[in-house]
Amino acid sequence: MLINTVILLLRELMPLCILFSFMLVLRPTLFADRAFTVWFWITCLVVPFVSFSVAEVVSDAFSSKGAEIMGITLLLAHFVCLLSATMLSLSKNNTAWLMAIGAIALITYKGSSLILYLDIYANQLAFWQPLIVGIFIGLGICMSLLVLFRFLLSELQGHHRNAWVMAFWVLYLAGNTAEISNLLLQINAVEWGAKTFFDVSAYVQDASEYGHLLKALIGFDASPTVLFMAIYIACMGVATLMLLANRINTNAVQQRSVRTGTEVQV
Amino acid sequence: MFSQMQQGLSQVWWHRRQALSSLVLLSILLISPRSFTQQPVFTITLSNHTFSPDEIVIPAHTKVQLIIENNDDQPEEFDSFDLNREKVIFPNRKVRLFIGPLLPGEYEYFGEFHPDTARGRVIVREPKLDKKTLKTGEPSVN
Numbered sequence A: 001m002l003i004n005t006v007i008l009l010l011r012e013l014m015p016l017c018i019l020f021s022f023m024l025v026l027r028p029t030l031f032a033d034r035a036f037t038v039w040f041w042i043t044c045l046v047v048p049f050v051s052f053s054v055a056e057v058v059s060d061a062f063s064s065k066g067a068e069i070m071g072i073t074l075l076l077a078h079f080v081c082l083l084s085a086t087m088l089s090l091s092k093n094n095t096a097w098l099m100a101i102g103a104i105a106l107i108t109y110k111g112s113s114l115i116l117y118l119d120i121y122a123n124q125l126a127f128w129q130p131l132i133v134g135i136f137i138g139l140g141i142c143m144s145l146l147v148l149f150r151f152l153l154s155e156l157q158g159h160h161r162n163a164w165v166m167a168f169w170v171l172y173l174a175g176n177t178a179e180i181s182n183l184l185l186q187i188n189a190v191e192w193g194a195k196t197f198f199d200v201s202a203y204v205q206d207a208s209e210y211g212h213l214l215k216a217l218i219g220f221d222a223s224p225t226v227l228f229m230a231i232y233i234a235c236m237g238v239a240t241l242m243l244l245a246n247r248i249n250t251n252a253v254q255q256r257s258v259r260t261g262t263e264v265q266v
Numbered sequence B: 001m002f003s004q005m006q007q008g009l010s011q012v013w014w015h016r017r018q019a020l021s022s023l024v025l026l027s028i029l030l031i032s033p034r035s036f037t038q039q040p041v042f043t044i045t046l047s048n049h050t051f052s053p054d055e056i057v058i059p060a061h062t063k064v065q066l067i068i069e070n071n072d073d074q075p076e077e078f079d080s081f082d083l084n085r086e087k088v089i090f091p092n093r094k095v096r097l098f099i100g101p102l103l104p105g106e107y108e109y110f111g112e113f114h115p116d117t118a119r120g121r122v123i124v125r126e127p128k129l130d131k132k133t134l135k136t137g138e139p140s141v142n
Helices: A002-026 A034-053 A055-064 A066-087 A092-122 A125-158 A162-177 A180-186 A209-218 A226-260 B002-031 B131-136
Strands: B041-047 B050-052 B055-059 B064-070 B076-080 B085-089 B093-099 B105-111 B119-125
Touching: A002 A092, A002 A125, A002 A162, A002 A209, A034 A055, A034 A092, A055 A066, A055 B093, A066 A092, A066 A162, A066 A180, A066 A226, A092 A125, A092 B076, A092 B085, A125 A162, A162 A209, A162 A226, A180 A226, A180 B085, A180 B093, B041 B055, B064 B085, B085 B093
Parallel strands: B041 B064, B055 B119
Antiparallel strands: B041 B050, B064 B093, B076 B085, B076 B105, B105 B119
């Protein structure tokens, strides 16, 4: 019970802690506005609980495919919003709101299963002690990871290794978004790509500590399907191209403003 | 200032258009009648937080439909790292999910909310070509 609680917390919360590390490094002033911060945290708490309360109805919808369709929509929303937020650096407000929506989409996707688990055991008094201890241990590990990963990203940024930070960010986004492949195959929405692309489970198992950590960091899968790899590579390609195009565009705007002597907020 | 705003707005519009087209494509994929094509069907029942049967044998290189019935009064999450599947089954509900085509071997699954008791395996075997198979063209798995 205790170990299961810790594992479940690590599986669901680790990717979110890594997301917060990225958000704090990519947008250090994200939580500077008090109104925005309050709105963000309230929404982060409310939306997963709303999703949990309608989970049964959603699951039964579309011939029992509702949960998968909702999962795919949330993962797509998270990818589009977070990538757009990274690109749109011209308007700070737009970026913050887009980033918040992307984060809330991922929190809702990851959080509903965790809330369901906690709800089952919270109703049984005998399980309260291991549940609370498990939550504390799991949260402790996740918070440690958040601090360490944020420190690593800040150091990379401080030493002018911004390209590394962006590379990690692209891998993280692609890893989360590639989970769509499993949802599509699970409901048989696509015929193509169900075969295993490679299998490295003899070296790193998905269920191991390293497996969980790599999964949270870069979306690692020990035996991914062809469709998983296709979506992963497509997301990586789209994100890299868009970020490069945005950088070229930003540099051109900066150079033009230097030539004309006008000030541009970038 | 105006040109910057215009540039920003055009970028936002471009992203919205991209998101909309992705959603349309996704809807077409999901609504397509592929999911109604015939696959071998295997049923697993969950009672007292235990899967029954706890072992199923399925043919290799074939997509298979799993029907999982939850007879308990608590929800359970069917989870498998080996099969890359994860699905919540609410009490007294039946869900269907597709696995494969898989290579011969053993693939473990478990109930994420009761992993000590709810465990099972999918055993994948090469289909045998017996007399019935040669007649009907459908390989049997033993």
